Amino acid sequence: MLDFLGTLQRTHMCGELRIEQDGQEIVLMGWVNRRRDHGNLIFLDVRDRSGITQVVLDKEVSSEAHAKAEAARSEYVVAVKGKVRRRGAGLENPNMPTGAIEIVASELLLLNEAKTPPFSPAEEAIANEEVRLKYRYLDLRRSEMQHNFELRSKVAMAIRNYLVEQGFLEIETPFMTRSTPEGARDYLVPSRVHAGSFYALPQSPQIFKQILMISGFDKYFQIARCFRDEDLRADRQPEFTQIDLEMSFPQQEKVFRVVEGFLTAAFKTASISLTTPFVQMTYDDAIRNYGIDKPDMRLPAMVSLTDVLTPEVRESLKIEKDLPVLGFCIPKAGTLSGTQKRALVEEIRATFGDSGLDFLDVTRLKTNEAFAPLATAIEAKLSDEQTRVKAAAKQTDAADLVIVITPKLGTPAKWNHDPQWIYKRVGALRLQLAAKFADKHKLFEKTGTEADYKFLWVTDFPMYEWDEETKVWNAAHHPFTSPHEEDIKAGRLTNDKGAVRALAYDIVLNGTELGSGSIRIHRQDVQAEIFRSLGMSDAEAKERFGFFLDALEYGTPPHGGIALGLDRIVMILAGATSLREVIAFPKTAKAIDLMVDAPTPVSDQQMRELHLKTVTRS
Numbered sequence: 001m002l003d004f005l006g007t008l009q010r011t012h013m014c015g016e017l018r019i020e021q022d023g024q025e026i027v028l029m030g031w032v033n034r035r036r037d038h039g040n041l042i043f044l045d046v047r048d049r050s051g052i053t054q055v056v057l058d059k060e061v062s063s064e065a066h067a068k069a070e071a072a073r074s075e076y077v078v079a080v081k082g083k084v085r086r087r088g089a090g091l092e093n094p095n096m097p098t099g100a101i102e103i104v105a106s107e108l109l110l111l112n113e114a115k116t117p118p119f120s121p122a123e124e125a126i127a128n129e130e131v132r133l134k135y136r137y138l139d140l141r142r143s144e145m146q147h148n149f150e151l152r153s154k155v156a157m158a159i160r161n162y163l164v165e166q167g168f169l170e171i172e173t174p175f176m177t178r179s180t181p182e183g184a185r186d187y188l189v190p191s192r193v194h195a196g197s198f199y200a201l202p203q204s205p206q207i208f209k210q211i212l213m214i215s216g217f218d219k220y221f222q223i224a225r226c227f228r229d230e231d232l233r234a235d236r237q238p239e240f241t242q243i244d245l246e247m248s249f250p251q252q253e254k255v256f257r258v259v260e261g262f263l264t265a266a267f268k269t270a271s272i273s274l275t276t277p278f279v280q281m282t283y284d285d286a287i288r289n290y291g292i293d294k295p296d297m298r299l300p301a302m303v304s305l306t307d308v309l310t311p312e313v314r315e316s317l318k319i320e321k322d323l324p325v326l327g328f329c330i331p332k333a334g335t336l337s338g339t340q341k342r343a344l345v346e347e348i349r350a351t352f353g354d355s356g357l358d359f360l361d362v363t364r365l366k367t368n369e370a371f372a373p374l375a376t377a378i379e380a381k382l383s384d385e386q387t388r389v390k391a392a393a394k395q396t397d398a399a400d401l402v403i404v405i406t407p408k409l410g411t412p413a414k415w416n417h418d419p420q421w422i423y424k425r426v427g428a429l430r431l432q433l434a435a436k437f438a439d440k441h442k443l444f445e446k447t448g449t450e451a452d453y454k455f456l457w458v459t460d461f462p463m464y465e466w467d468e469e470t471k472v473w474n475a476a477h478h479p480f481t482s483p484h485e486e487d488i489k490a491g492r493l494t495n496d497k498g499a500v501r502a503l504a505y506d507i508v509l510n511g512t513e514l515g516s517g518s519i520r521i522h523r524q525d526v527q528a529e530i531f532r533s534l535g536m537s538d539a540e541a542k543e544r545f546g547f548f549l550d551a552l553e554y555g556t557p558p559h560g561g562i563a564l565g566l567d568r569i570v571m572i573l574a575g576a577t578s579l580r581e582v583i584a585f586p587k588t589a590k591a592i593d594l595m596v597d598a599p600t601p602v603s604d605q606q607m608r609e610l611h612l613k614t615v616t617r618s
Contacts, residue, residue, distance in 0.1 A: 003109035008079055015051020019100050021084040028053060028103065029079045029111075031141065032072050033122050042069040046080060046103075047121075049146045054093075054102040055080050065108040075114035075121070075138075081107035129580070133594040136585060148582050152570045154269040156223055159243055159566075162265040166258060168219040168245060173208035175201060175225070180544065185229035187238070195611040201227035204563055206478055207548050209246040210520055213559035214551050221245040223566060232589045234578040235512065235568060239587075242515070246561035252505055252519055255562055256280075256457055259507060259515075263569075267453070270573050278455040278507075286458050287420045291326075291427010293461070296511030297454035298443045299434050300382075302328045302426060305404060308377050316370075317360070323407040325360075326426045329382050333437035334399030348403075351429055356411030357422065360404040378404060403433065417466040417498075431511070446575060453572075456508045463487070463500035464533075473497040475534055477504050480527070480548075481518040482560075488526065493533045507564060509572060517562025524552040 011027045030048035042057040057069035072078060082105040093099030119126050121141035126132050132139040139145060160170070179186045179200035186200035202208075204226050212220045224244045232238065243262070247255065260276040267274050279297070286293050289301040305325040314321050336344065341363075348359045365375035382402060405426045415421035438444050446452050463483050464473040475481070482503045483493065492500045503519035521527045527549065531541040542549065570582040580586040587593055607613060 002113065003079075003111055005079065005109070005111060008081070008109070010079075013050035014046055014048045014053045015097060017053055017084055017098050017101055017103075019086055022086045022101065024084050025082070026084055026103065027079065027081050028055070030077070031114075031121075032074055032076045032078060035069070035072055035074065037070070040066070042066060044069060044072060044078070044080075046078060047141075047143075049150070051097055051143075053098045054096075055082065055108075056085075056102050056104050057108060058104060061104060062106050062108075065105050068108045068110050069105075072108075072110060073114065073116075075117055076110060077112040077114070079109040079111055080105050130588070130594060133580070133586070133588060136595045140584065145581070148570065148574045148576065149584065151270060151574055152566075152582055155266045155570055155573065156566060158265040158269050159262045160221075160223065162262040163221045163245065163258075166219070166261070168221040169217055170222060171212060171217065171220050172222060173202070173205040173212075173224065177202050177208075180207065187227045187229050190610040190612055192609050192611075203228050204242065205244050206480070207545075209244060209561060210480065210559065211548070211551055213246055213248050213520075214554065214556045218248045219245070220247075220561075224563075232587065232591060235571070237567070237579050237583060237586055238591050240579070240583075241566040242563045243566050244561070244563045246559060248557040248559045250519070250558075250560050252459070252503060252560065255517060255560055256505075259562060259564070263455070263507075266569060267573065271448075272450055272453065272573075274450060274453070274455070278457055280457040280459060282460040283458055283462065283501075284460070287423050287427070291423045291425070291430060292511075293458055294506065294508045294511055294513045295456060295458075296431065296434070297456055298510060299430065300329050300331065302326045302423070302430060303382050305378055305381055308374070308381055309406075313371075313374060317406070318409050320356075320407040320409055320411045323411055323413060324422055325404065325406050326423065327378060327382055327402065327404040328426070328430050330401040330403070330433050330437050331441045331443065332399065333401040333433075333440040336401070348405075348429060351432065352405075352425065355415070355425060356408050357405050357425060358408050360406045362402050362404055378402070401433070401437065403429070405429070416468045452510075454510055458506045458508055459504075460484075460501045461504040461506070462498070463502040463504075464497040466498070472535060473533075475530075477502055477516070477518060479530055479534060480520050482521045482526070483530070488529075493529060497533065503560070505562070507562070509569075512568060512572065514568055515562050515564030517560065519558070519560035522552070522556045522558045524549060524556075527552060 008027060010029045012021075014028055014030050017026065028046055030046045033045040033047040033052055036043040040059040044055045044057065045052050046055050057066045059066040080103060082103045084101050085104050087100060087102055117138050118131055118135055119138065121138055123142070124144065126139070140149070164170070176189055176199035179188065179198065184203055186203065189199040189201065191197045191199060205222060205224050209220055222244045224242055225239060226242055227239050229238060230236065245258070247258070256277065260274075260278055264274045264276060281289075281295070283293055286295050288304070289295070291302060295301075303326070305327045309317075309319060309325050311321055313319075319325065345359050345361070352358070362375050362378055365371040379402065407422065413419060418424070434441070434443070462476050463481070465476040467474050484501045484503060487493070487500045504516065505518065506516050507514045521530060528538065528541070531538075567579045567582055571579055574582055576582055585593065585595065592598070
């Protein structure tokens with residue numbers, strides 16, 4: 001028969017006990033992690049979230065406790081009363097923090113039994129993720145997952161404490177709100193009271209945080225739940241958590257200092273000390289140097305070789321004369337056999353397809369007397385960036401893989417109205433090859449130091465982006481982002497949209513965008529002009545954002561803010577590869593919760609109450 005807990009109270013957590021407690025009477029409670037039967041001695045490893053302690057059930061000490069241990073199995077819930085004993089010489093377990101001691105049990109309570117689980121929480125890795133998600137309550141018992149959520153709790157608390165100390169007020173905004181376009185599909189909630197009308201779950205608290213500044217709260221923050229009905233991937237979930245903040249009267253540098261402050265506090269919980277301020281780079285520089293607006297600074301940047309290839313050289317090599325030539329290195333990945341190199345060249349050419357870009361073989365150039373000086377000049381141009389990254393990673397000299405990409409004759413200067421398309425294509429190749437040769441360059445491996453984390457502020461994003469399908473300029477960010485003042489004054493909102501820069505910024509870590517923010521539009525006349533520049537009539541703007549436009553007319557202070565993904569921060573700190581490892585009850589890539597089997601159909605009665613019916617598409 002199972003036991004009741006009664007008045008028995010736990011004195012210690014399983015992972016706390018050390019040699020200093022030798023001889024103490026203690027009470028532990030937890031799950032049976034492992035059971036080993038040696039006849040008159042039975043060993044139970046008892047686990048809770050703090051760790052594992054070995055318990056000895058000796059038949060000569062307590063035959064009743066020993067008998068119960070015979071019935072115990074993995075994942076049974078137990079309470080143990082006994083005495084801490086130092087393990088004998090040579091019997092210590094150096095792989096366990098509690099490995100120098102054990103508990104000699106005088107009493108064992110079997111508080112609950114457990115079916116044989118589909119996998120053991122004692123396992124370090126479980127291959128089948130669907131099984132893990134279906135039995136999430138078992139998966140969360142694993143020490144790796146317990147560590148992730150302890151880390152998440154500490155990170156969130158450190159951020160909250162820092163912002164409160166800086167004078168921010170934590171204010172909650174509603175979950176059920178009005179549907180507004182913010183770049184992804186809304187989750188809609190039908191109204192029972194108002195037939196045919198819907199609430200939307202917030203993609204972010206954007207408009208509310210701005211209204212809080214209009215309301216005079218000066219500094220707001222919230223660790224907010226957000227919802228987006230979009231296609232999923234490893235770093236994206238339909239519901240997620242962001243660190244949301246807004247300030248009155250800031251310049252963007254003020255926002256940067258606040259964010260750097262709470263990130264420093266958050267990383268300190270993982271024993272990582274960050275150096276601030278973080279590096280800053282404009283969007284245009286990020287594209288030119290890395291080919292992407294969220295550069296991974298652990299890798300060597302791209303280097304322009306445009307000036308190295310003279311018009312005469314380009315004519316000889318059949319290279320388009322007015323377009324950029326770019327090169328980059330993958331450290332320590334240059335020792336390839338002839339077959340491997342030919343396969344790599346074919347892979348690169350397949351990646352570019354018929355875009356007009358091609359691989360220039362620097363090694364072959366060296367074998368040609370006429371082009372050997374060119375090869376030397378190219379390698380010299382790349383050497384400074386190679387040296388910087390190797391020094392930062394404390395790498396020794398080794399052969400580097402040199403990649404040079406050239407535009408063939410007839411390659412277009414723009415692709416879908418994008419003059420930076422070559423930088424972006426080569427930047428994508430840079431990341432592809434960095435992943436391919438990660439085992440050689442080892443720049444992604446953790447050292448447990450600040451060097452593992454390369455932060456970057458990217459600023460001055462384009463205000464508009466061209467939609468090739470509809471042939472119109474759309475807002476690259478939400479339409480409340482302020483343009484640069486000089487771009488407004490120069491009339492670029494109407495006559496040169498592609499040149500308008502936004503007072504928008506991203507915080508990037510190791511090639512992952514942690515968050516985005518901007519200085520907002522606080523003047524009604526500027527906001528109206530932005531709407532008009534997007535092709536939105538005054539009547540349409542009033543219908544979609546009327547309440548917000550009204551609020552702007554009642555003394556709105558200059559304001560700005562940012563939102564960072566808490567899940568992504570914890571994912572990177574935990575060394576996880578998916579957000580599902582740091583969200584307690586996540587969805588699959590198909591947006592299904594396997595544990596509770598959601599979503600599911602609802603009853604006809606519920607559908608009638610909500611004035612809804614389903615229609616099958618033919």
